[in-house]
Amino acid sequence: MSRNLQALGQVMRALGRMAPCQLWLGGAALAALTVLMGMALLGLSGWFITATALAGLVPATALVFDVFMPSAGIRLLAVGRTGARYAERLVTHDATLAVLAALRETLFRSWARPQAARLLLQRPARVLQRLTSDVDALDNLYLRLLVPAVSALGAALLLALAYGWMRWWLGLLALLWLLLAGWGIALWLGLRSRHSAVRRAMALEALRIQAVDLVAGQTDLLMAGRLPAQMQQLLRSDARGAAADARIYRLEAAATKAYGAVSAITLSSAVILMAWLVEQRSIGAPVAALGILLALSAMEPFAALRRGAAEAGRTWLAVRRLGPALVADAVQEPVPARPEDAAVELRSVRLRQLGPVSLKLHAGERVLLMGASGAGKTTLLNAIAGELPLLSGELLAQRCSWMTQRCELFQDSLRDNLRLADPQAGDEQLWAALAAAGLEPDVMALPQGLDTMLGEGGLGLSGGQARRLALARLLLSPAPCWLLDEATEGLDAATAADVLRRLELAARGRTLIFATHWQREAGMADRILRLHAGRVVGEARRGTPEFDQAIAGLRRDAQPVPDFPT
Structure with missing residues (x-):
């Protein structure tokens, strides 16, 4: 396990050298900012609607109630959330595409080393698999695991700060609950689906090998009477991949239900806690509405980890396959010397x-x-x-x-x-x-x-x-x-x-x-x-x-x- 984690760390460092840190960090920061603005927009809107409704019950309060500052804040958050979302998509995809392009170039350079290309060409489907599926699987590390994890952490911290302002222990409890439940479900899904994701990747590679053999050698297979057997082998590989897909889909559906249940528990608990605080006269109804709506939106960023966790097994396999090439590329080989008086x-x-x-x-x-x-x-x-x-x-x-x-x-x-x-x-x-x-x-x-x-x-x-x-x-x-x-x-x-x-x-x-x-x-x-x-x-x-x-x-x-x- 420690060796696998070490390989993952080496690959992450190698990928980090392929794109500026500003892109990596900027994309994650923009994703977190988008989530925070969305939560703040929902919470402020709930507070404003509730406060406006209560102020309208008393004419004297309605006359002095300031509607301009909250409404301006809502507009600012709405526009800012849209702009942050656009910038986040632009930056994260720019970083990812730049890294994938550099990664393919790195692989070609690695295969140009002595004997590397020769060994790979003994099984050409491996080359295709490395350049397509395995390279694409590595974008899961950033786009579907790192960025959603940072966004989810930002959501948990915002809810913890809001609840901590009401009661310090409420903030700590909310933070622990969200991190344990949200990240725990993603970890469970990643571990349970890892074997199936690897089986699906292996089945896809076998399917490609057999499909290429079938198309390129169909005449020879027909003359030898092996064409039906090759077709049956192709169908069996497809069936293995479909079975692995079905297993992953079932696990992903179970994770979706788990996130739904956690979200419902979080919202119910927030309603009860806000009602208790209102009864204790610690907060007013507008603040209670803000707290409830923040809890409603806090679990959404964690649910975004679901897809990345389901693909974690395939990503882990890609790390193991491509890791040696990426790590070797970081070590500059010495330039061979040339003879002075001979060819x-x-x-x-x-x-x-x-x-x-x-x-x-x-x-x-x-x-x-x-x-x-x-x-x-x-x-x-x-x-x-x-x-x-x-x-x-x-x-x-x-x-x-x-x-x-x-x-x-x-x-x-x-x-x-x-x-x-x-x-x-x-x-x-x-x-x-x-x-x-x-x-x-x-x-x-x-x-x-x-x-x-x-x-x-x-x-x-x-x-x-x-x-x-x-x-x-x-x-x-x-x-x-x-x-x-x-x-x-x-x-x-x-x-x-x-x-x-x-x-x-x-x-x-x-x-x-x-x-x-x-x-x-x-x-x-x-x-x-x-x-x-x-x-x-x-x-x-x-x-x-x-x-x-x-x-x-x-x-x-x-x-x-x-x-x-x-």
């Missing part, structure tokens, strides 16, 4: 499946990583790219651009997919990169050109076109070091040879580090590093028998290997 330098680097590895790669060098599958080639490229955290050792590297086996294309325009490498690139630079990659004629043939929208994962392009688009994006990158992982895998021999010729021309003057099983790519290398079981076990340079022997052991194309200049 990449590894000093006793060790990862889970690699190492220890010590090597130095010079600027402008073309280095081929060889080895059987699982030898550690992709792991080493991941480490150089900064995608994997080091267990020990030191890695110094220039800025790198990485072209992986998969073409990471997005459901966006061709222009925006290219600008991922250089957001400031103009259309002339984009067309030049497309021409260098051999994709310019294909894009010019499209009706919308660079504005052509791609589907998810680059849908709408062939495999060769997608690879060329990835190459064009690589060519736009100003990074001095390029990392290639099976750059032509999956391409036919002619397309692969053309892609490699264009890559060779564009990469002059840059450092290339690449992994491959093909002779066609190995021709670019002037140095070979052989890996086995995560360690560098051999090295060969161009012009040596060992280099030629290593190249001869790679896979060959049906067409001749392109001739690269040495």
Whole structure:
């Protein structure tokens, strides 16, 4: 429990850094002011009506009774309450929306850290859940818990001050009663509904996963005869969510009844106490009316906690899920150092499946990583790219651009997919990169050109076109070091040879580090590093028998290997 409270405190501090304190405190203060003005308006109106009625019974009193000051006060409170309510909505929602926007940016930055995005993308529905439902659940902390709690406290204090002016013990009793009953019901609702709220959030996440699988894989499911089973699983998840909803609604209805009962008890007690004080001649009838109407409105702010308490379980789950990312973002990671006399330098680097590895790669060098599958080639490229955290050792590297086996294309325009490498690139630079990659004629043939929208994962392009688009994006990158992982895998021999010729021309003057099983790519290398079981076990340079022997052991194309200049 203490660990959970500590996590909540860390998340609250992290959220507090995302919006000015004036917004947080100003919104809560305006909400309390609105409640206080509403209570004062109701109480003063009751006092004024009662006092006016009593003054009218005696002509002499009616002649001297001041109707202007109370009526002016009522108008002031009415206008002020409206203005405070508007300002409160404006400030609280401004603070909340600013925080939610900053929170999503923080999450993206956190997922950009080594291995974080990779782990999340193993279950993409989690990413969707974190960015939508979990982020939205955190606004419950401020809008539906903190602000109503402050407003309710202000209402209880106002009633306590009014009753304390009549009898000190009445004020203390009213304060204790309102806080214990009002906050106690909200606490009970939050604890009782927590399990159901978590079940509903988990059911919603499962529902999203299964719905995406059903839509995206309906053809495969139909061919395998699993479509009815997937649909039934989807319905079961929906039923679990509906059952959790029903449980929450029942608890919320019980809380509503409890608040109604407490309000009735408070009002009845106020009527009895005011009648007793009038009988004791401690107060007059107008003051008694004021006290009764204040008690009538005092429980309303506490009832506003009902919705926040019902959602507290989902908020608590969101805190546990998003807390590590928010807390980690507050700690500034050190900027990795860059080598002075090399492109990449590894000093006793060790990862889970690699190492220890010590090597130095010079600027402008073309280095081929060889080895059987699982030898550690992709792991080493991941480490150089900064995608994997080091267990020990030191890695110094220039800025790198990485072209992986998969073409990471997005459901966006061709222009925006290219600008991922250089957001400031103009259309002339984009067309030049497309021409260098051999994709310019294909894009010019499209009706919308660079504005052509791609589907998810680059849908709408062939495999060769997608690879060329990835190459064009690589060519736009100003990074001095390029990392290639099976750059032509999956391409036919002619397309692969053309892609490699264009890559060779564009990469002059840059450092290339690449992994491959093909002779066609190995021709670019002037140095070979052989890996086995995560360690560098051999090295060969161009012009040596060992280099030629290593190249001869790679896979060959049906067409001749392109001739690269040495």
